[in-house]
Amino acid sequence: MSEYPNSEQSDSLGAELLTPLPSGRLLFSYGMNGLSVVLSLLAFLPLGSILWEIIARGFSALSPEMFYLPLIENGFANAILGTILMVGIGACLSIPVGIMTGIFLSEFSKTNKLTKIVRFLNSILTGVPSIVVGMFAYGAIVLLTKQFSAIAGGFALGVIMLPVIVLTTEEALKLIPTHQRLASAALGGTKYQTTFRIVTKAAIPGITTGVALAIARASGETAPLLFTALFSQNWSDSLMSPTASLPVLIFNLYNNPDPEVNKLVWTTAIILLALVFFFSLASRLLSRKSKLG
Numbered sequence: 001m002s003e004y005p006n007s008e009q010s011d012s013l014g015a016e017l018l019t020p021l022p023s024g025r026l027l028f029s030y031g032m033n034g035l036s037v038v039l040s041l042l043a044f045l046p047l048g049s050i051l052w053e054i055i056a057r058g059f060s061a062l063s064p065e066m067f068y069l070p071l072i073e074n075g076f077a078n079a080i081l082g083t084i085l086m087v088g089i090g091a092c093l094s095i096p097v098g099i100m101t102g103i104f105l106s107e108f109s110k111t112n113k114l115t116k117i118v119r120f121l122n123s124i125l126t127g128v129p130s131i132v133v134g135m136f137a138y139g140a141i142v143l144l145t146k147q148f149s150a151i152a153g154g155f156a157l158g159v160i161m162l163p164v165i166v167l168t169t170e171e172a173l174k175l176i177p178t179h180q181r182l183a184s185a186a187l188g189g190t191k192y193q194t195t196f197r198i199v200t201k202a203a204i205p206g207i208t209t210g211v212a213l214a215i216a217r218a219s220g221e222t223a224p225l226l227f228t229a230l231f232s233q234n235w236s237d238s239l240m241s242p243t244a245s246l247p248v249l250i251f252n253l254y255n256n257p258d259p260e261v262n263k264l265v266w267t268t269a270i271i272l273l274a275l276v277f278f279f280s281l282a283s284r285l286l287s288r289k290s291k292l293g
Contacts, residue, residue: 089154168210
């Protein structure tokens with residue numbers, strides 16, 4: 001007897017596929033879809049209200065001078081540049097180490113003692129308060145160089161970003177189906193070729209999401225920068241000098257007794273949110289470009 005359906009069987013299968021679902025199942029499907037939409041809107045409501053409050057209070061104070069003048073001249077440009085600089089330093093330190101560690105944990109060493117130790121340390125770093133990371137960076141960099149600097153601030157942000165990147169990279173690689181690894185091995189691919197040409201390439205969207213989350217978290221940290229980069233009213237002279245940042249600027253403006261100056265907290269928050277959005281969008285575009293390539 002043939003394994004393939006004949007024409008009559010094919011016609012009956014096609015008729016079953018074209019038959020409308022029973023009204024009870026349709027009603028249940030529409031109800032679940034509607035419930036998911038309502039719950040999604042409820043989940044978005046707190047975030048949307050926060051964004052609306054920030055934009056409503058801070059947009060009126062925005063001016064072009066804020067983007068090219070330093071704080072000493074009533075601009076925020078030095079804080080914007082300082083934030084980009086220190087987040088960039090942290091990213092350069094943490095992204096390569098975090099991705100390679102995630103690949104090692106997922107693909108090369110899943111059960112030995114070293115893997116357990118690395119996972120344990122990563123779990124500890126994930127739960128360490130940011131102010132403790134700032135104190136660690138202060139002892140490791142500031143006391144050693146005897147000055148606050150962008151390097152110290154970037155190092156602190158890199159420590160904060162590292163466990164997020166390791167965790168998301170490992171999880172993204174675990175989501176790649178095993179049959180892709182087996183297919184590569186069947187075609188003669190080595191372990192390294194399979195890992196870096198097949199598995200890692202397929203996991204790029206997930207890895208990029210982890211990097212974007214790490215950058216977003218580091219961009220809003222204040223306590224580590226108070227211990228490491230401190231602040232500057234003007235342009236920084238070098239990477240080894242005190243450097244302004246948007247989170248510390250928000251902290252200083254909030255504590256300012258002048259009500260007019262205090263209102264600029266909302267404007268600074270808009271700029272910081274725009275900066276985080278830019279980082280996230282850029283990482284998405286880069287991951288899409290690399291995947292298409």
